[in-house]
Amino acid sequence: MSEECAVELRDVVKAFGPFVAVNHVSLQIRDGEFFSLLGPSGCGKTTSLRMIAGFEMPTSGHIYIGGAQQGYLPPNKRPVNTVFQQYALFPHMTVAQNVAFGLEMSHANKGEIGRRVHEALEMVHLGGLGTRKPKQLSGGQQQRVALARALVNRPKVLLLDEPLGALDLKLRKAMQIELKNLQEQVGITFIYVTHDQEEALTMSDRIAVMDKGQVLQVAEPEALYEQPTHRFTADFIGETNFIPARVAALSPTILVELAGGIRLPAGWVEPGIAVGDRVMLSVRPEKINLYEAHELEELTATTCRVRGVVERLVYVGTDTHHTVRLESGDRVVARLQNLHVDEEPWEMGEATTVQWEAAHGRVFKEA
Amino acid sequence: MSTTPSDRTLGMGARLRSRLGSLSLSVYGVLGFLFLYLPIVILVIFSFNDSRSTSQWAGFTTDWYRQMIEDRQIILSLWNSLFVAIISTAIATVLGTLAAMAMERYSFRGKMAMDAVLYLPIIIPDIAMAIMLLIFFNVSGIGFQPWEVQFFGNRLAVPYSVIIGHVAFNISFVAVVVRARLANMDRTLEEAAQDLYANTWQTFRRVTLPMLMPGILGGALLAFTLSLDDFVITFFTSGAGFNTLPVRVFGMIRRGVTPKINAVSTLMLAGSFLLILISIISRMRSGEDEDAIQFGL
Ligand SMILES: Nc1ncnc2c1ncn2[C@@H]1O[C@H](COP(=O)(O)OP(=O)(O)O)[C@@H](O)[C@H]1O
Ligand SMILES: [Mg+2]
Numbered sequence: 001m002s003e004e005c006a007v008e009l010r011d012v013v014k015a016f017g018p019f020v021a022v023n024h025v026s027l028q029i030r031d032g033e034f035f036s037l038l039g040p041s042g043c044g045k046t047t048s049l050r051m052i053a054g055f056e057m058p059t060s061g062h063i064y065i066g067g068a069q070q071g072y073l074p075p076n077k078r079p080v081n082t083v084f085q086q087y088a089l090f091p092h093m094t095v096a097q098n099v100a101f102g103l104e105m106s107h108a109n110k111g112e113i114g115r116r117v118h119e120a121l122e123m124v125h126l127g128g129l130g131t132r133k134p135k136q137l138s139g140g141q142q143q144r145v146a147l148a149r150a151l152v153n154r155p156k157v158l159l160l161d162e163p164l165g166a167l168d169l170k171l172r173k174a175m176q177i178e179l180k181n182l183q184e185q186v187g188i189t190f191i192y193v194t195h196d197q198e199e200a201l202t203m204s205d206r207i208a209v210m211d212k213g214q215v216l217q218v219a220e221p222e223a224l225y226e227q228p229t230h231r232f233t234a235d236f237i238g239e240t241n242f243i244p245a246r247v248a249a250l251s252p253t254i255l256v257e258l259a260g261g262i263r264l265p266a267g268w269v270e271p272g273i274a275v276g277d278r279v280m281l282s283v284r285p286e287k288i289n290l291y292e293a294h295e296l297e298e299l300t301a302t303t304c305r306v307r308g309v310v311e312r313l314v315y316v317g318t319d320t321h322h323t324v325r326l327e328s329g330d331r332v333v334a335r336l337q338n339l340h341v342d343e344e345p346w347e348m349g350e351a352t353t354v355q356w357e358a359a360h361g362r363v364f365k366e367a
Numbered sequence: 368m369s370t371t372p373s374d375r376t377l378g379m380g381a382r383l384r385s386r387l388g389s390l391s392l393s394v395y396g397v398l399g400f401l402f403l404y405l406p407i408v409i410l411v412i413f414s415f416n417d418s419r420s421t422s423q424w425a426g427f428t429t430d431w432y433r434q435m436i437e438d439r440q441i442i443l444s445l446w447n448s449l450f451v452a453i454i455s456t457a458i459a460t461v462l463g464t465l466a467a468m469a470m471e472r473y474s475f476r477g478k479m480a481m482d483a484v485l486y487l488p489i490i491i492p493d494i495a496m497a498i499m500l501l502i503f504f505n506v507s508g509i510g511f512q513p514w515e516v517q518f519f520g521n522r523l524a525v526p527y528s529v530i531i532g533h534v535a536f537n538i539s540f541v542a543v544v545v546r547a548r549l550a551n552m553d554r555t556l557e558e559a560a561q562d563l564y565a566n567t568w569q570t571f572r573r574v575t576l577p578m579l580m581p582g583i584l585g586g587a588l589l590a591f592t593l594s595l596d597d598f599v600i601t602f603f604t605s606g607a608g609f610n611t612l613p614v615r616v617f618g619m620i621r622r623g624v625t626p627k628i629n630a631v632s633t634l635m636l637a638g639s640f641l642l643i644l645i646s647i648i649s650r651m652r653s654g655e656d657e658d659a660i661q662f663g664l
Contacts, residue, residue, distance in 0.1 A: 055558055075561040088559040092577045101573070102563035153563070 004031045005067065006157050006189040007052060012061035014047050021047045023213035024061075029157075029191060034183050036192045036200040039210030040236070045193040046085075048210075049159050052191065054078045066156050076105070081150035083160040087142050089134040095145050096121070096130035102153040120152035123182070140171050147182070157189045164199065176202055197237045201225065209233045229270065231364035234282045241288070241332040243281040247273060247363070253301065256281050256363060258328040264304040266361035278366045287360040288334035290322060290346060291353045302358045308332075310350045322346055324354050407636065414629035421624055431630040441631060444615035446521045451601070451611060452594040455533035460587040462534070463541025464579070470542070471549040488536040489543065496536060497603035504528045504604060511606025525609065532604040533594045540593060541586035548582025581650070588646050592639065 007029040014022040022044040029035045037045045050056040052063060054075035063070045065079060081102065089098050096117050103113045121130055124144035134142055143163060150158055163179075164172045180203045183190050194200050200207050201221040208218045209232070216230045228234040235242070245256035247269070254266045256279060266281060273279060283304075290310075311331065312323040315338075322334045334354060346352065414432070418425035435441055466485060470478065488496055504510060509531075513524035556578065560570040576583075598613040605611075610618065612635065619628055 053562060055561075075558070076564045076566055080562075082559070082562045084555055084559060086553075086555065088553065088555040090556060090559070090574060101560070101565070105564035105566075105569060149563070 005029065005064070006031045006033065007191065008064040009048070009052075010062045010064070012048070012051060012058045012063060014044070014051060014056060015059045020213055022051070022058075025210075025213075025215050027208055027215060027218065029189060030206075032187050032189055034180065034190045034192065034203055034205045036194060036204040036207045037210055038194055038197060038200040038207050038236075041195055043210045044213040045195075045210055046161055049082070049161055049191065049193050052078075052157070053080055053082050053159055079155055080157040080159055081153050081155040083146045083150050083158065083163045085161045085163070085165060087134075087146040087166075089142055089145055089149070091134055093133075094130065095126065095132050095134065095137070098134065098145055099130075099149045099152050102149065106153070116152050120148040123151070123185075124148045139167055140175065143167065143175065147179075151182075151186060151188070154186075155188065157191060159191050159193075161193045162195070163192075165194075172199075179203065201237070209236065211236075227268070228282075228362065231270075231280060231282070231367075234362065234364065238284065239333075240282045240284050242364075243283070243326075243328075243330045243332065244366070245279050245281045245363070247275050247277050247279055250275055253358075254363060256361075258306070258326070258330065260328045262306055262326075262328050264306070264361065265301060265358035266304075266363045267357075267359035268361075269363040270365055273363065273365060280364045280366055282362045282364060283332065283356050283360055285321065285333045285335035286319075288332060288354050288356045290324070290334055290336065291355055303355060304358055304361060305353055305355045307351070307353050310346045310348055310352055313346065313348060320345070324352060326354065410629050411633050411636070414626055414633045416626050416629075419625055421626055421629060431626045434627050435630045435634070438627070440610070441612070441615060443521065443523075444610040444612045446518055447523055447525060447609065448595055448611040448613070450516070450518050450523055450525055451529055451533055452591050455530050455537055455594050456587055456591045458530075458534045459537030459541050459590050460583060463538045463586060463590070464545050464583055466538060466542040467545035467549055471546050485539055485542055488539040493597075493599040497532075497600045500528070500532045500535065500600065501603045504531075511604075511609075513609070526605050528604045528606070529601055529609065529611075532600045533597065536597075536600065537590035537594060540589050541583075544586035544589060545579060545582045548579055548585075552578055584649060585646065588642060588649075592642050595635075595638065 005028050007027070009025050009027040012022060012025045013020065025044075025048060037048060039045055047056060051058050052065070054070065054073055054077075057072060070078060090101070093101070099117045099120055100113050103116060108116070117130070121127060124147050126141060126144050126148065129137065129141065134145065137145065143166075146163070164175050167175060176199060179190075192200075192203065201224075204221055206218060206220055207224055209216045209224065209230075211230075211232050217224065217228065217233050219227070224233065225237055228237060231242075234240050243258060245258050245264075247255075248257040248263055249255040250269065250273075254269050255263050256266055257263050258281075264281070269279075306326045306328065308324040308326040310322055311325045312321075314321040314323075317338070319335045319337055322336060323331055324334060325331050332354060413421045413424075415427050415429065416424060417428035417430070469475075470482060470485065509528060511526040511528050513526050514530070515522070515524050517523075552575075556574055557570050560574040565573060596613065597611075598617065601611050602614055602617070605614070612631070616628060616631055619625075619631075
């Protein structure tokens, strides 16, 4: 394994009885990285995090932290700290006592504890609140205490399990930025669990997309959005149009055939697909443009063009979502930015031609 | 919608019935209350009666209280009661808490059986328990050896058997109360402690135990009250010549009811109220922690 790996999971499996919660997961998380585990509820994110922290032991496979295999090390012997989903602040201790807990357990001296607790509370903007009890704080403040309590120990890795899940939207947005800044400031590796794709995209250096206990793709946010490698990822991250099709050719260019014999080029095809297979062509709504017949440019080999009828318009401020019924009978949504006030809008029932660059079409297995 | 006359009379009838219903309910309530508390009030009143009679009022006096305090036997039995209650509560609280931890946190062979056995003393009649203990002390050879101690300047001779008997039933009550608290406790708090480098003992000492404290105190208070209050088990396990306050009162009643017994009873009543007051206050003080209030005495 490489030197700069903060945490590595090697072929980790966790089964609860017959149920496999984490299924052959391998991950390499780099030093100083903001790494997110993203997936729907129940996909095994928390279980993965708990195995890194030492609360659960893998059924098989190995976990390395800072290059050292963890084996059956209990949580108190691992150089990681956790920010729990519901914060898990000790209700019978003051804020300062909560934050000091880890340092006391690792036998730091009194003076140093006082100084570092103070620093940690300052860092999360809770300066004068050290003597309060957790119950006397707002949700956002409790969240910061949980952060300070973990960060004060200067762990190699900080594990965060949906730490912003309990906050309201506005506070969550503010905390996302703050958390990201904090991470850059302290330079600690963050492993961040969330089911909120927008949150993951905003904050992460890299994201692992999980579904049903498996990691489907590990990539930077942009790559994840632009080049998803599984139908699940394309669907889960952002929005996309899935058009049922059949593979007509794979070389020299990828060609798929829609209902009604419409042939379209595509930019990428999922490995394992053969000519003749039923597939899903995925195109993101903002990649699609609408044209009137007389505006059409020369057709090139890298352009997809299908005639259709505008069926529905949904105005959402920055954009208008145009639902178009294609010649093939499929519906796609095109998201057009509202750039000009004087632009003549499309009307329902109007004939149109949708167009996108072939590179934006990605072909996935049907199921 | 129009209301026909018959509709209206129906409505009135229903309303009348519901008024009558709530009226009769309050009458029942008041009667029930009187039934419970009138004897207590009468008991207290006649402890101040200037006559040997406990039914004919003859003027106010505190003489019975003076006689009570001057009665060496009564005072000694009071010290006996307190000593047994304190020692048995202390032991039962520790053992009961450990039992609750074992039942709630670990799985082991025979856990179901232990669960049943643990609750047995709560369910079975006192008399059965008392006879079981009596036979046990006889057969085991423990007998009714007294523990000779100095307790607040009094020489007491308290049979070990009485203390063991009280511990035996108090463990169950403590375990029930503590276990209820434990079951409601958030396990992630303990995980958080471990995550912050606390070992098993430190986790227990710094997180589990403090969180459990209201339950432990509640259990201890319950045990203390039950121990002070106990007659049957004490009576059967004390051998000859040992009296706690309830046993002493029983002995006095056999020689005739006097207002002195009323005075002793009033004293015990005041003691009970004091304990209830302590429990309410302590619950209010830990009130910021609302789930502390889940187990009343
Ligand atoms: N201790 C456990 N015993 C049995 N099943 C569990 C346990 N912990 C988690 N699971 C199951 O494992 C799956 C993954 O859970 P989890 O890791 O918490 O998902 P996520 O955090 O992604 O929502 C869920 O179906 C959950 O029910
Ligand atoms: Mg979870």
